Amino acid sequence: MAIDKSLLTGSTTMLILRLLEEADMYGYQMIEELNKKSKNVFALKAGTLYPLLHSLEQKELVTSYEKTADNAKVRKYYSLTKKGSSHLHAKKEEWKVYSSAVNDVLGGATFATA
């Protein structure tokens, strides 16, 4: 199930950084991973991702390097910086506060963190 794109706003950066927390990745791979991990809910578009990655690199939240795959294709890998890691943790806290507040207003839903 795909959701209204407008709900995505603001959380995309967090999700991307979260992916990079586990492993270095190249753009195309992030789109696939995000789709898989979210059970097809997040269908991030290339036109959204690449400009976003460039801005994250400018903000020094990620760094990039090129790596040649087996098939001689050059891929651009991104890696989470220390600054990016801090940013991610802050955003995760924000997400917790935000989603709890939405649930407070909606009522009938409980939010538990493990």
Added chain:
Amino acid sequence: MAIDKSLLTGSTTMLILRLLEEADMYGYQMIEELNKKSKNVFALKAGTLYPLLHSLEQKELVTSYEKTADNAKVRKYYSLTKKGSSHLHAKKEEWKVYSSAVNDVLGGATFATA
């Protein structure tokens, strides 16, 4: 705690409709209610709310009527329509799917509905 405004995108309509599900309200009151229910997380701006209410009325999700308060002040009350109620339920489902998906990606959080 106030959160990054960008996270709000798309959910404001849902929250407003949710308020009207419980009782008819006028704009200014919604801002206060939302603030209270969300424990000061949502500080909706008048410049956001009033245009939004007008668009909701155009979409026939709400209707409005004027009512004079004790102090002779005229307030514009909004009421949820049947169409608005359906819309709200659809949006709530979307929110569940979306927030679960975010938690899936973030890991370490469980989402339970009551």
Added chain:
DNA sequence: TGACATATATAGATTGCCGATATATGCTAA
């Protein structure tokens, strides 16, 4: 060899929300 998946990139448009500003009334304190 032609179509499609992979892989990255940019420009233009849309949308949602905010800040600033405007208007008018009621209440309260100097």
Added chain:
DNA sequence: TTAGCATATATCGGCAATCTATATATGTCA
């Protein structure tokens, strides 16, 4: 008594995030 603040609604311009469309280049498979 009047100046300031809260209440109450409204509009405009602008910004930020995302999408669509388009472009490029290579690898793979029918």
